Amino acid sequence: MRVMITIQHPGHVHFFRHAIEELEHRGHEVHVFARESDVAVQLLEAYDIDHEVLAGDSDSLVSLAAVQATYELRLLQRARRLEPDVITAIGGVAAAHVASVVGAKSLVFYDTEHATLVTKLSYPFADTISTPECYRDDIGPKQVTYPGYHELAYLHPERFEPDPAVLEAVGLAPEESFAVVRLSSWTASHDVGHGGFDDPHAVVDRLEAAGLQVLLTAEGEPPAALESYQFTTAPERMHDLLAAADVVLSEGATTAAEAAVLGTPAVYVNPLSLGYTAELDAEYGLLFEYTGEERHVHGLERAVSVLAEPDDTWARRRERLLADRIDVTDLVVQQLETIAQTRTADRPAPAANPDRS
Structure with a gap:
């Protein structure tokens, strides 16, 4: 499958980094796109994750709107070229919007009930919304829940061993x-x-x-x-x-x-x-x-x-x-593969695209 992952916060790098490795190991095509935010890009570089930065950081809600618009436009351009099966993110505003335009499936992970601006912009456009079982809101038929926390995608003992040095x-x-x-x-x-x-x-x-x-x-x-x-x-x-x-x-x-x-x-x-x-x-x-x-x-x-x-x-x-609780990386990989299969089963073979790289 072809999957696009969007990164807009340092925690998103941690959440997806083991899934990226596992997906690539399974032969899937993974494309990571980021927006400058705190040390998110620095972490992508530290973990040697191939990525493209599409927009800068913001220092206010006003500038965030402009940065987000730039980010979504550039993400849309990349998605039209790559023709992904699924686009995934935490929060997923840009991911859900772009996927709905290009005909890809969107998988949004979230655990923050009071971030109502994000949920209002993202949830109506998302195909699947994956939340911990303890998430307090009932989102409806789009929602799937799991016994874990975002932090167990990268701090489960199967994924992390502390270095006392x-x-x-x-x-x-x-x-x-x-x-x-x-x-x-x-x-x-x-x-x-x-x-x-x-x-x-x-x-x-x-x-x-x-x-x-x-x-x-x-x-x-x-x-x-x-x-x-x-x-x-x-x-x-x-x-x-x-x-x-x-x-x-x-x-x-x-x-x-x-x-x-x-x-x-x-x-x-x-x-x-x-x-x-x-x-x-x-x-x-x-x-x-x-x-x-x-x-x-x-x-x-x-x-x-x-x-x-x-x-x-x-x-x-x-x-x-x-x-x-579970190793959440295993869940991320399984959900992406399942959703991509529903997309590819209904999709005709794409025509040759000389602009695609």
Whole structure:
């Protein structure tokens, strides 16, 4: 089959990278197209994934609209030339729109219920929408669900083994206890008007008082007084660091979920609850979600209290999670092949196209 994959966020690279490798190993033709966003293109290059960048980054909702229009137009041009069987993406606004024009099938993966702008633009045009079972919205007959999380497409033990050498790269000794703190930029369309921690300085102070070294990562620029806490490492090493941490505090749901499925206790401080953060909290006790007015205070209290738990607590909880949940890369490959078969079964042999490369 011929499949097009669109990448508009670093997390999309992680989600699809093993599927790309597996699809190519099975003899399928895979074409990856990207939009500049944070370190997405840097990750594509680090993982040696052949790709084409179709549009730049955006720094506001106004500029995002212009960038998205450019991206979709160029993606449409590539799709007309490549004649794909299926176009897939996370969120899938461009993928669903372009597929509907060129007669390809579209497969959209998503797990973020409150991203209503994305879903309104994408879902009506998509052929299949694949969500975790814990996704709270009923999308209708287009929806298929699976027992897993996006993060298990790349952090399942069949796909990832942490490298403890990352500690030396960020200046930590193996015996040092440390916390990773992730601050969000709050500029995404579904983040406007929201916030996480009341004061990042208080977060650092409380963790240091508990005997932890603090490593800070931020979307955009961190607060000036906290610049010395920001660490530098290759973006593809971030998961090694999350796996080694004693606790992770995050305003972003993805980072919190990544830590949780790796067996590192995660504290998620954000007014927006999601199906998967709630399930990782209530069902597995690997993520602790704080969304109320006192989320800053309660989140810090939890972050300190988890340090008193026995070391094997988190490993046992992770083992139970892995027994219940699947390797999501296997699902991605299976769904793409199934959907492409429905497309090719009904498609006549294409005429010769001298412009196709």
